[in-house]
Amino acid sequence: MAISGRNPHSHLNHLTIKIILITLLKHSGGLQKEAVIIEFIEEGESVSTQTERKDHTTPLRRDVNVLGNILGDILVHHGGEELLNKVESIRQLTKNLRNHYDPSTYEKLKDEIYNLEPPMRSQVIRAFSIYFHLVNVAEQNHRIRRRREYQTREDHGVQPFSLDSAVLSLKENDFSKEVIKNVLDQLSLELIITAHPTEATKRTVLEIQKRIATILQQLDQKPLTKNERENLEESLFNEVTVLWQTDELRHRKPTVMDEVRNGLYYFDETLFDVLPDIHQELESRLEEAYPGEDWDVPNFLKFGSWIGGDRDGNPNVTPEITWQTLEKQQELILDKYENVLIELMKRFSHSTNRVEVSDELLASVRKEEEWLPNDKKWRMDAEIYRRKFAVILERLRKVSKSEHGYKDAEELLEDLYLIRNSVKLHQPNKHELKMLRKLIRQVELFGFHLATLDIRNHSGEHEAAIDEILSKVDIVQNYSELAEEEKLTILETVLKDPRPITLLNEDYSEETQEMLKVFQMIREAHREFGERSIEVYLISMTESASDLLEVLVLAKEAGIYRLHADGKVESRLNVAPLLETVDDLVAGPKILQKLFDMEVYSKHLQERNNHQEIMLGYSDGSKDGGTLTANWRLYKAQQEIHDMAKSYQIGLKFFHGRGGSLGRGGGPLNRSLLSQPAETLGEGVKITEQGEVLSSRYLLRDIAYRSLEQAASTLVEGAANVSQESEQSHHREEKWEQAMEEISDTALKKYHSLVFDDSDFLTYFNEATPLQELGELNIGSRPMKRKDSSKFENLRAIPWVFAWTQSRQLLPAWYASGTGLKSYAAESEDHLATLQQMYQNWPFFRSTIDNLQMALTKADIQTAKEYIALVQDQTMGNRIFENIVQEYNETKDILLQITGDAELLDQQGTIQESVRLRNPYVDPLNFLQVELIKQLREKSYEDEELQTEVLLTISGIAAGLRNTG
Numbered sequence: 001m002a003i004s005g006r007n008p009h010s011h012l013n014h015l016t017i018k019i020i021l022i023t024l025l026k027h028s029g030g031l032q033k034e035a036v037i038i039e040f041i042e043e044g045e046s047v048s049t050q051t052e053r054k055d056h057t058t059p060l061r062r063d064v065n066v067l068g069n070i071l072g073d074i075l076v077h078h079g080g081e082e083l084l085n086k087v088e089s090i091r092q093l094t095k096n097l098r099n100h101y102d103p104s105t106y107e108k109l110k111d112e113i114y115n116l117e118p119p120m121r122s123q124v125i126r127a128f129s130i131y132f133h134l135v136n137v138a139e140q141n142h143r144i145r146r147r148r149e150y151q152t153r154e155d156h157g158v159q160p161f162s163l164d165s166a167v168l169s170l171k172e173n174d175f176s177k178e179v180i181k182n183v184l185d186q187l188s189l190e191l192i193i194t195a196h197p198t199e200a201t202k203r204t205v206l207e208i209q210k211r212i213a214t215i216l217q218q219l220d221q222k223p224l225t226k227n228e229r230e231n232l233e234e235s236l237f238n239e240v241t242v243l244w245q246t247d248e249l250r251h252r253k254p255t256v257m258d259e260v261r262n263g264l265y266y267f268d269e270t271l272f273d274v275l276p277d278i279h280q281e282l283e284s285r286l287e288e289a290y291p292g293e294d295w296d297v298p299n300f301l302k303f304g305s306w307i308g309g310d311r312d313g314n315p316n317v318t319p320e321i322t323w324q325t326l327e328k329q330q331e332l333i334l335d336k337y338e339n340v341l342i343e344l345m346k347r348f349s350h351s352t353n354r355v356e357v358s359d360e361l362l363a364s365v366r367k368e369e370e371w372l373p374n375d376k377k378w379r380m381d382a383e384i385y386r387r388k389f390a391v392i393l394e395r396l397r398k399v400s401k402s403e404h405g406y407k408d409a410e411e412l413l414e415d416l417y418l419i420r421n422s423v424k425l426h427q428p429n430k431h432e433l434k435m436l437r438k439l440i441r442q443v444e445l446f447g448f449h450l451a452t453l454d455i456r457n458h459s460g461e462h463e464a465a466i467d468e469i470l471s472k473v474d475i476v477q478n479y480s481e482l483a484e485e486e487k488l489t490i491l492e493t494v495l496k497d498p499r500p501i502t503l504l505n506e507d508y509s510e511e512t513q514e515m516l517k518v519f520q521m522i523r524e525a526h527r528e529f530g531e532r533s534i535e536v537y538l539i540s541m542t543e544s545a546s547d548l549l550e551v552l553v554l555a556k557e558a559g560i561y562r563l564h565a566d567g568k569v570e571s572r573l574n575v576a577p578l579l580e581t582v583d584d585l586v587a588g589p590k591i592l593q594k595l596f597d598m599e600v601y602s603k604h605l606q607e608r609n610n611h612q613e614i615m616l617g618y619s620d621g622s623k624d625g626g627t628l629t630a631n632w633r634l635y636k637a638q639q640e641i642h643d644m645a646k647s648y649q650i651g652l653k654f655f656h657g658r659g660g661s662l663g664r665g666g667g668p669l670n671r672s673l674l675s676q677p678a679e680t681l682g683e684g685v686k687i688t689e690q691g692e693v694l695s696s697r698y699l700l701r702d703i704a705y706r707s708l709e710q711a712a713s714t715l716v717e718g719a720a721n722v723s724q725e726s727e728q729s730h731h732r733e734e735k736w737e738q739a740m741e742e743i744s745d746t747a748l749k750k751y752h753s754l755v756f757d758d759s760d761f762l763t764y765f766n767e768a769t770p771l772q773e774l775g776e777l778n779i780g781s782r783p784m785k786r787k788d789s790s791k792f793e794n795l796r797a798i799p800w801v802f803a804w805t806q807s808r809q810l811l812p813a814w815y816a817s818g819t820g821l822k823s824y825a826a827e828s829e830d831h832l833a834t835l836q837q838m839y840q841n842w843p844f845f846r847s848t849i850d851n852l853q854m855a856l857t858k859a860d861i862q863t864a865k866e867y868i869a870l871v872q873d874q875t876m877g878n879r880i881f882e883n884i885v886q887e888y889n890e891t892k893d894i895l896l897q898i899t900g901d902a903e904l905l906d907q908q909g910t911i912q913e914s915v916r917l918r919n920p921y922v923d924p925l926n927f928l929q930v931e932l933i934k935q936l937r938e939k940s941y942e943d944e945e946l947q948t949e950v951l952l953t954i955s956g957i958a959a960g961l962r963n964t965g
Helices: 047-051 055-099 103-114 120-152 163-172 177-186 203-220 226-244 256-289 319-347 359-368 384-397 409-423 434-446 459-472 484-495 510-529 546-558 582-596 599-607 618-625 627-647 669-674 678-683 692-698 701-722 734-755 761-767 771-777 797-806 817-826 829-841 843-858 861-870 874-899 906-938 944-961
Strands: 015-023 034-042 189-194 301-305 455-458 536-540 561-563 569-571 574-579 611-617 651-657 685-690
Touching: 055 103, 055 120, 055 203, 055 226, 055 906, 103 906, 120 203, 120 226, 120 701, 120 906, 120 944, 163 256, 163 701, 177 678, 177 701, 189 701, 203 226, 256 301, 256 319, 256 434, 256 692, 256 701, 301 701, 319 384, 319 434, 319 510, 359 384, 359 409, 384 409, 409 434, 455 459, 455 510, 459 484, 459 510, 459 536, 459 546, 484 546, 484 599, 510 546, 536 546, 546 561, 546 574, 546 599, 569 599, 574 582, 582 599, 582 611, 582 618, 582 627, 611 618, 611 627, 618 627, 618 651, 618 734, 618 797, 627 651, 627 678, 627 734, 627 817, 627 843, 651 678, 669 701, 678 685, 678 701, 685 692, 692 701, 734 817, 734 829, 734 874, 761 771, 761 874, 771 797, 771 906, 771 944, 797 944, 817 829, 817 874, 829 843, 829 874, 843 874, 843 906, 861 874, 861 906, 906 944
Parallel strands: 189 301, 189 685, 455 536, 536 574, 574 611, 611 651, 651 685
Antiparallel strands: 015 034, 561 569
């Protein structure tokens, strides 16, 4: 298993590990994707077999072997040979069982697991779990290594989905400088970090993994002295030891402020430096490809946050917490600026005895030094830049504390521009000081707020507050019971009247007072942190136009939306609908058209640059209607809303609420972008980055850079292609859309027949998955349900997907798709040919089919069958499971017909092999999980040790499958 101690007395057959990194080539509209596979090969394989491996896999094999050997030594130290032997025995049995099912082998495995007793049992679980953590670190380190190999190749090979490749493509396709500049000016990609509870790995464990990755990178550096290598190897052993000796489970739920600090960690460690580097890299590549042109790439790539602002279903997010979040964000960014300025101060030792500086710089320093205390002034008069930096540092430290502090980031930028312009007088051309240029870009990107914080709440909360407010002033009683047109008439009347309708807060219920405080907090945040601190208010479960106008009324009462006596409107907050359910996605275009036709909303949009943001929910739509129907409705809603808004000359930004898992719209950033309607790419795109996605993409600087580079290159190239009107519709044909409509309708009926029409289904889900146990994992501050109710509609999508993933059924990621596709294909031979054509030529459909293949490959029916043992009514459990198995087989069959392959993911062999070879190492955790849950649920009392072991299996399976919910 590569968990093999270096004990010479061990009689186990050691294993070596072969890991191959391959870049999949673009094929007939397909996608490139970096993937790492792990192949476990018995030691003793033939020399010829070993030498066939490509040289670039050698460092990865070395890393995994080193880490595995260290873990083996640690197992022997803590549990003796007995522990190591037990881990190997269970692994070998599950591997044999997967290669060839044999009832006797199955019984042996069950006996091994059943006979495990504490503390050996938890150590076995942790051995498999930590092994996956170590392999994941090695894989990420190899991605970094391979990227460096591309960059240092003598033949100047270009890595796919790099900024190099994007600019080269633009050049080869004869895009003019003017077209590219216009595309860049319109380009916008915002990535929004959220605290969705899908990160099963503790922050402490992530930091250990980061240190291990850093040591592995240092071991790659050459040459190393003997002493340096020994010290690094000792550090590596100690870090893996600490990992084993660290509690991987949280013993309490994180608070919202804990989640805020976790989110800020990524800004502090990687994003502060990586974001400006991406922009600068694109600028440099354009200068190379188009020499003589003055390129100034705008800040098109930004990060925002929901953490501390997402109130939907989380009573812990109060206005006070949101304010603390904004303070923490500002505190971090000001500290980051201070550190950079101190470093710049050290480097800018230029003397006016040696260089000529601008008169404006001299005048500003003389004026500002008048109020600067003597102990803060730079004492060398000739070192003018250091004198200026001393002023800047003092003004930065006094932000929000003194009249001399900067009032906003624009004032700081003015000072930095002043220095930059002065430096140009004496610095050689084309040798601008990069550190100063980078700081300017950082201040432009992060301001004094670090990240724009979105506020989100449920539409029902706004309606309840408006109902009470209108009732108190006798405008109308029982507002919430009115018909939609009546609501709109009342809301429009209120918005057209400059007078307020709210009384003193104490006249309202606690809930309404809290709602009013939210909008008052937004107003104060704009004053204190700038309007960029909070720009968007998102409305969950938007079902009608009145849902948006209600928020505008609440904004009006706080002074964020204002109507002056002369009829002029001020509006300082974007109001965005969140379309989540299948029905809401269908109704979305009509909801927005209704708003665009209203004078009061039209005036609001004019104040927001005629720009409307629309969020699309992938999780609830999939939970509500199945993945295939949800994805088609999302695609279609974007098309229809885009076409309708275009006729009103209103720009759109679609906000994609994607999760990390396939059942919630997950996947690589570049694939997410390519699967959207092509015409929407140039208008601005916004995507959530949730849970485990944050650590997988942004824990390590080089991985963060690569992830963002892939997204940026895809967006630049895609937006350039669709900037030409004729290019915008060639990615799809009308008959393809008609086919998807029919397939979607059939799939929806199939999905509903099980999830909503089968009265036993919810019982099966609750019992045949670890749903009941997930709540104890302490991975988020937000409750698992919107309300304290067992109703399906109140269950959040994350635990819905998380539970199915753990039980290896992955039902949300594929169920009902096969029925929809197969029913359409069976109508005629032409229909199957149409599906094959769609797969080859339509990025949306290809992405859909490839995601279905991935879901079926990650799902494991044989392992999933074990979970039936947890269902009390075995007849019912077997009946529903057989339904799932039949749909699984039909889905697999039609997917293979569409792709023309013999097996799932044949065209993505690296991923196919990765999943296949990881399975034997995840299987033991699933078998253990079923047995432990069975014991736990049979207990009439709380067994803390047993519960901890269940949670350890959940964490281990998440690490093995590399996602949760």
